[in-house]
Amino acid sequence: MNMTKLSDEVGVGRLPDATNEVRRLLADLESEVSILDADQAGPRYCRDWDDSVGDPAPVVRPRTPEALARVVGRLGAAGLRMVPQGGMTGLVAGGAPQRGEVVVSTELLDVIEGVDVFNGTMRVQAGVTLQAVQEEAQRHGLFYPVDLGSRGSCHMGGNIATNAGGNRVLQYGMTRASVLGLEAVLADGTVLSRLGEVVKDNAGYDLKQLFIGSEGTLGVVTRAVLRLQPQPRERITAVLGCASLDQVLQALVLTRRLLGPALTSFEVMWRDFVAFVTGDLGLGRDPFAGAAPFQILIEVSCFDPDEERERSRVEESLAQVAETLGSEQVVVAQSLKDAEDLWRVRDSSGEVARAMGDYLSFDISIPTSQLQAVLGRIEVELERLSPGMRKVTYGHLGDGNLHLLLACPSELAAAVEDRVYQLVTEAQGSLSAEHGIGMAKREALARWLPPAELAVMNRIKRALDPNGLLSRGRVLVSDFPE
Amino acid sequence: MNMTKLSDEVGVGRLPDATNEVRRLLADLESEVSILDADQAGPRYCRDWDDSVGDPAPVVRPRTPEALARVVGRLGAAGLRMVPQGGMTGLVAGGAPQRGEVVVSTELLDVIEGVDVFNGTMRVQAGVTLQAVQEEAQRHGLFYPVDLGSRGSCHMGGNIATNAGGNRVLQYGMTRASVLGLEAVLADGTVLSRLGEVVKDNAGYDLKQLFIGSEGTLGVVTRAVLRLQPQPRERITAVLGCASLDQVLQALVLTRRLLGPALTSFEVMWRDFVAFVTGDLGLGRDPFAGAAPFQILIEVSCFDPDEERERSRVEESLAQVAETLGSEQVVVAQSLKDAEDLWRVRDSSGEVARAMGDYLSFDISIPTSQLQAVLGRIEVELERLSPGMRKVTYGHLGDGNLHLLLACPSELAAAVEDRVYQLVTEAQGSLSAEHGIGMAKREALARWLPPAELAVMNRIKRALDPNGLLSRGRVLVSDFPE
Known part of the structure; x- marks a missing residue:
């Protein structure tokens, strides 16, 4: 895990003036926002999950998306720099405030505004957690396919701002593929609200694509319309042992061919990973007791109401893959408990990173x-x-x-x-x-991307945030005057 | 069909000066480009498929993507306005040249640069037709899922520039979802080449999203890396008759729940459409002889090597849908010929529009x-x-x-x-x-989109094409000085 210390003056309350200025600028919005002083806010607003630590900063928590727009407009007009914050579960030092920044937190924007079962969509505010979205979808017999280890604390606004990936991208794509409509606030308080609920929309430039994955540098996501999927009736989990990476790749081609879009995960663990989890950390269990150089964790989503028929189909396909590869290492979970056991090793990646x-x-x-x-x-x-x-x-x-x-x-x-x-x-x-990218990889980006591409990214940044007020220095090394 | 006459001076060669200037500017690139004079070029380069007709214009056809970048850079530096052209199958008057524009055609960029079977990707130049992509994928046991009526003549550059949709968006998304990497040329000749071959790429702003669907107004697409899918083993086609739109929507929810991602098309034809095709045009056959107010054309993609098992599963699901809805109108194609017959009515939409x-x-x-x-x-x-x-x-x-x-x-x-x-x-x-949008719907866009959204689109346009040289007046009503 990269440790990014953004300042060595952590914990010293040095910004009473900034807090006072924020309070003064937002004085008439008292009922719409909650403001925390820089020296009260605590590590929750100052530290990313990757342990990057920022400067103490005043924290503004608007109670509605509309209030957030007003806050950003006011602070922006006063020339204050801002960093939007969600669940603070990012891994690239994107959310920790830098000296002089005001935190704009979406944590009070936690309303699920509606589910449309026929249309297969859910409208949410930015501070709703991923897990809340997943559970609400399930209550309606639907399914939100993006899944991450931090599901319980990460916010949808952050998921969208970082185009979160996870374990089911193979079939369902990154977060980008699940966002139909978006509302975002620019640095000058302009609200762009296109909360469209349709898959097909070619009416002008698709501006939402700009905000998805730009890590809060172009605007603050306040609301989104998410695309829901049919809820699989069952999931079959299996682990296949392979002797070589070459075999792993052959297995990928074969399973995709045999299972098509029913193949929703294809996760690979090297022996060094399995050994670290089951040995060093003492978590989970290696079904092949160290004998497999590679393990493929496969998840197949099932819709057939005849569960026996589908299970026999999936087991035949996996047997065929194993036979073609000459592997005798196949374990198919026979129960939910089995499946959880098989996923436990893979799901320990967070602990691995921490350890x-x-x-x-x-x-x-x-x-x-x-x-x-x-x-x-x-x-x-x-x-x-x-x-x-x-x-x-x-x-x-x-x-x-x-x-x-x-x-x-x-x-x-x-x-x-x-x-x-x-x-x-x-x-x-x-x-x-x-x-x-955040701040953790901006130098790498600057070094390895072609200059023309970086120049266009900077042009886009200036077109939407001409004074560099939002998340300055994240993604792109700032070229704004200090 | 909207008829958009862009000029009433069609067919008169009025631009020898422009042609001469183009020839002069590109004189040393003779081996890399083919140039057609305005009065030679003919209707192929002057008329969109929707019958919108433009002004005669000199046509430059670069032989390589690199030559195209040089051409655009030269013409742009001289302040000439350009309109990129692909297969000219658009329906919104986007490609027909306007007075003073030079046509930059991608039709000589017709090379499929490679297929990567393990990775499931294909790299193409912009002038490759959709059909050529589909056939090349199939030769490798893979599948390019976007499909349109104009497949034989539309170019991939145009598919990408317009974010083409079609009949399989339900499962595979619009063209945007199938583009992994993109190369585009800006109005000043800058080449942005990110021909990434990976699904997951959060390294900086995803600039390709800007070019997808912006209809040539921000840059000219020259190359792309396309995502291929596993090739379904078989497709099952069926038609379900419904008494009401309410029934149609219930059928949608039910079939998605029962079939999941195997449901790849869900096309609905009102009785007025079926009557026009089978009656007025005398094409195809109505399986319910006028008795169904609505017909749903369903396509299910099958991967199970045991074809009987999968067919019985699909037929059971469809029977269950029909039973739940109380519909007795279900026809499942028993052969490829059957399926073609069922699709014929729906596939006649082009003829309907023309007629x-x-x-x-x-x-x-x-x-x-x-x-x-x-x-x-x-x-x-x-x-x-x-x-x-x-x-x-x-x-x-x-x-x-x-x-x-x-x-x-x-x-x-x-x-x-x-x-x-x-x-x-x-x-x-x-x-x-x-x-x-093209030119056909730009006034509607200007009227119905919020001013803030239009303003940001114009800011993006100016950030990438500050002099308004590329496809001026398409999508956005031009605010550049004439």
Whole structure:
């Protein structure tokens, strides 16, 4: 986990003036907002889940989306810089306030405004948690497919601002694919509200795409219309052991061919990951007791009312995959309890990251067919730079997304990052598959993206936030005057 | 079909100076581009498929994406206005050149640059047709899911620039969902090339989203990486007759619940549409001989190697839907020939549009649950404005997308459009579901979108094309000085 200390003056209340100014500017909005002084707000508003720590800052918590727009308009007109905050579960130091910033928190915007069962949509405010969305969908016999470990605390506004990924991207896409309508507030308080409830909408530029994944730098998400899916009747979970990465990739092609869109997860765990979880952490159980170099965790979503028929179909397909690959390591969960046991190891990735402390962490995408070659080259480089470096590897392989954690001596971190990002870039991969950029990877982005692309990103930033008031310095290294 | 005459001076070669200037500016690129004089180019480059007719214009056809970037850079530096052209199958007067514009055609960029079977991706140049993409995918046992009537002539560059929809959006989304990587050229010749081959990529703003669906106004698409899907083993087609729109909506909820993502099309034809096709046009056959007020055309994609098992599953599900609705009108195709017969009526929508000549045509989205109420109100308004007006109705109802063609006296067209768009806007629908805006609907967009949203679109336009050189006047009513 990267530790990003944004300041060494943490915990000292140095901003009474800012708080006073905020209180003065919002004096007549007292009933619509809750304001916390910089020295009262505490670590909840000052620290990202990745342990990046910001400066103490006054916190404004609007009680409605409309109040949020007024707050941002007022503070923006006064030239104050702002950082929108959701559940603070990001991993790239995006939400912790920097010196001089005011926190605009969406945590009081927690209303689910409606579910339309025929249309398959849900309208929510930005502060609703992912888990609340999932549960509300389920109550209506529907399904919100995005799922993350932080489901209980992450906010939908943050999910959208960071285009959150997770375990079911293979079939359902990233958060972007589940957002039909969006309301966002620009730095000058302008409200862009297109809460469309339809899948097809080609009426002008699709502005919502700009806000999805831009990490709060272009506007503050206040409301969204989410697309819901039919609720699977059952899920079948299985684990397949493989001897090589080559076998893993063959298994991916085969299972997709046999199961089509019913294949909703294809998660791969390297032996080093399984060993860390079951050994070092003592969590879960390795069904193959260390004998499988790779384990594929497969989830199949079932809709057939005849459950026996569907189960036999899925089991036949998995047996066929195993037979084609010559693998004898297949376990199919026979109960919900079984399935939970199989997912436990994979679901411990959060604990792994925490336990590994200041290990170097990569969240990269590599085109599936180049995975083996690129990983091979990364291993050669690591061995050259620091022989025997411990590493832990796992990922959403159906999407080419790989998480790689390295016990890298801090003096080598820069060199290792440089080599990994170079190899990933050359392979047309991504240096941030799902966690985004924040402040943690902005230098890497600046180094590895073509200058023309960075220049256009800066033009977009200036077009929507000409004074650089929102989340300055996240994603893009700021080129605004201090 | 809307007839948009962009000029009444068609066919007169008035632009020898422009052609000469283009030839002079590109003189040293002779081997990389083909140039046609304005008076040689002919209607192919001057007329959209919707019969909107432009001014004669010099046509530049670069032979490579790199040459296209050089061409645009040169012409842009000289201050010449340009309109990118693909297969010219758009329906909103987007591609026909206006006075003073140079056509930049992608038709010589017809190379499929590669298919990656493991990764499930295809890299193409902008001038490759949709059909060529579909066939190439199939040759590799894969599937490109977007499908349109103009598949044989429309270009992928145009599909992307207009975010094309079609018959399988329900499961696979619009074109946007199938684009992983994109290369585009800005008005100043800057090349933005992010030909990423991965589903997950949160490294900075997702700039490709800006070009998808912006109809050539922000940049010219030159290359793309497309996402391919597993190829279904078989497709089962069925038609279900319904007595009311209410029944149709119940059928939608039920079939989605029973079939999940296997349901890939849910097309609805009103009796007026079926009667027009089978009666007026004499095409296809109505399986219910006029007895069904609504017909739902259902396509289910099958992956189970045991075809009998899957067919019995699908037939049971459809029977259950019919039973729940109390409908006895169900036909399931038993052969490919059967399926083609069932699709023939729906596939005749192009002929319907042509045969109806200057009928008023709507391509709207309405949230499914509001469909009945909004359509009811539209009918009341039509009856009030022009009693007994003939209309033809069909659509991709699984997506809320409706096509409505009206035999509307031309003097009433403005009033009818106004009422329809008002009702659609109030229902959080879209005034252009899949065809886009072009010049045909820019006034409607300007009238019905909130001013704040239009202002931000103009800011984006100026950020990427500060002199308004690319496709000026499409999508947005131009605010550049003439």
